[in-house]
Amino acid sequence: MSPEQRAANAFRDRFGTxxxxxxQAPGRVNLIGEHTDYNDxxxxxxAIDRRTVIAARPRTDTTIVVASETFPDAxxxxxxxxxxxxxxxxxxxxAWAMKADTLPGWDGVxxxxxxxxxxxxxxxxxEIATALVFSTLAHRRWDPVEAAQTAQRGESEWVGVTSGxxxxxxxxxxxxxxxxxxxxxxLTRTPIPLPDGTRVAVLDTGTRRRLTESNYNTRRRExxxxxxxxxxxxxxxxxxxxxxxxxxxxxxxxGRRAVHVVEENQRAIAAAQAMRSGGAAELGDLMxxxxxxxxxxxxxxxxxxxxxxxxxxxSPGCLGARMTGAGFGGCAVALIKRSYVGxxxxxxxxxxxxxxxxxxxxxxCDAAGGASVVAVAPTGPAVRADD
Ligand code: GLA
Numbered sequence: 001m002s003p004e005q006r007a008a009n010a011f012r013d014r015f016g017t018x019x020x021x022x023x024q025a026p027g028r029v030n031l032i033g034e035h036t037d038y039n040d041x042x043x044x045x046x047a048i049d050r051r052t053v054i055a056a057r058p059r060t061d062t063t064i065v066v067a068s069e070t071f072p073d074a075x076x077x078x079x080x081x082x083x084x085x086x087x088x089x090x091x092x093x094x095a096w097a098m099k100a101d102t103l104p105g106w107d108g109v110x111x112x113x114x115x116x117x118x119x120x121x122x123x124x125x126x127e128i129a130t131a132l133v134f135s136t137l138a139h140r141r142w143d144p145v146e147a148a149q150t151a152q153r154g155e156s157e158w159v160g161v162t163s164g165x166x167x168x169x170x171x172x173x174x175x176x177x178x179x180x181x182x183x184x185x186x187l188t189r190t191p192i193p194l195p196d197g198t199r200v201a202v203l204d205t206g207t208r209r210r211l212t213e214s215n216y217n218t219r220r221r222e223x224x225x226x227x228x229x230x231x232x233x234x235x236x237x238x239x240x241x242x243x244x245x246x247x248x249x250x251x252x253x254x255g256r257r258a259v260h261v262v263e264e265n266q267r268a269i270a271a272a273q274a275m276r277s278g279g280a281a282e283l284g285d286l287m288x289x290x291x292x293x294x295x296x297x298x299x300x301x302x303x304x305x306x307x308x309x310x311x312x313x314x315s316p317g318c319l320g321a322r323m324t325g326a327g328f329g330g331c332a333v334a335l336i337k338r339s340y341v342g343x344x345x346x347x348x349x350x351x352x353x354x355x356x357x358x359x360x361x362x363x364x365c366d367a368a369g370g371a372s373v374v375a376v377a378p379t380g381p382a383v384r385a386d387d
Pocket of ligand 1: 038165
């Protein structure tokens with residue numbers, strides 16, 4: 001059964017009527033361009049066919065009641081909500097960023113097929129699905145880029161997790177069958193087809209990231225320090241030529257962070273070019289180079305991620321592999337030859353398990369479209385009674 005059907009059925013069981021609206025927002029995997037988004041750089045993610053679905057019906061008051069398969073039910077009022085801890089803070093954060101006192105309340109059921117904490121952006125998928133529910137029930141125009149910016153603001157200012165714009169943007173704007181080369185400075189998005197004869201495999205190490213947030217914030221700070229040492233607004237503005245003349249006194253670690261970001265931006269652009277010309281092997285090489293740099297220069301990989309990438313690289317049909325997302329655990333991504341899917345999956349599983357003792361999971365992913373309204377009841381959604 002699709003997650004949309006599961007959500008609609010669960011809604012009927014829980015609330016005794018059909019939902020007025022069912023929306024979905026996908027998770028993502030980034031092919032290349034890692035830790036570049038908050039440096040105004042380039043990323044090349046795909047939205048994946050694993051998604052968060054919300055079935056909802058408007059209420060006549062300002063209460064939000066959300067049930068989920070995974071977490072305990074949540075209930076709060078849009079006019080009096082306060083910051084607490086729990087998964088519903090993502091829902092509140094979006095409401096807050098969309099101006100909670102202008103929004104209608106709703107009853108909802110959430111179903112998600114995005115693994116949690118696996119670097120596949122389960123939180124961005126929840127945020128974008130939430131934004132789409134509010135927007136639909138309030139009869140607002142859906143602008144996916146604006147929704148991504150709003151969700152990012154909610155996450156950073158309400159939830160207190162500072163991220164770049166990549167995850168929300170690809171969840172809102174993804175294209176079926178295509179990756180998006182996103183310029184994170186002006187948010188322009190160029191669709192790039194995946195090379196013929198290839199598949200994207202997400203390789204879950206079965207380990208979950210630890211201390212990601214503090215390490216992530218440290219890397220952001222280090223990038224700022226590097227940009228200011230090189231007197232540029234952000235590392236996006238540096239070229240490799242700048243490294244011929246490192247600023248005096250620049251700590252070696254900070255220099256390595258800058259090298260990663262500058263070269264990773266170049267790799268993301270080169271990867272998009274390779275994809276346009278069907279250069280699957282070249283894309284694979286760039287992905288592995290990206291991993292090496294994330295491991296050695298940016299230092300955000302982990303023993304499990306390194307083992308997974310090496311297991312993938314040694315398996316039949318693999319064109320390239322790398323860690324994906326923030327790092328420190330979670331998933332790697334591999335580009336594989338389509339005709340080797342079965343052999344690759346078996347070999348990578350055996351090798352990784354043999355090397356680490358962890359049980360991996362292999363998800364073969366297609367590039368999916370961005371967030372969408374899947375179904376609306378014939379009467380259409382209502383706005384809040386006092387609107
Ligand atoms: C996390 C953040 C993104 C991005 C990646 C690293 O997924 O949410 O904005 O910075 O890490 O590329």
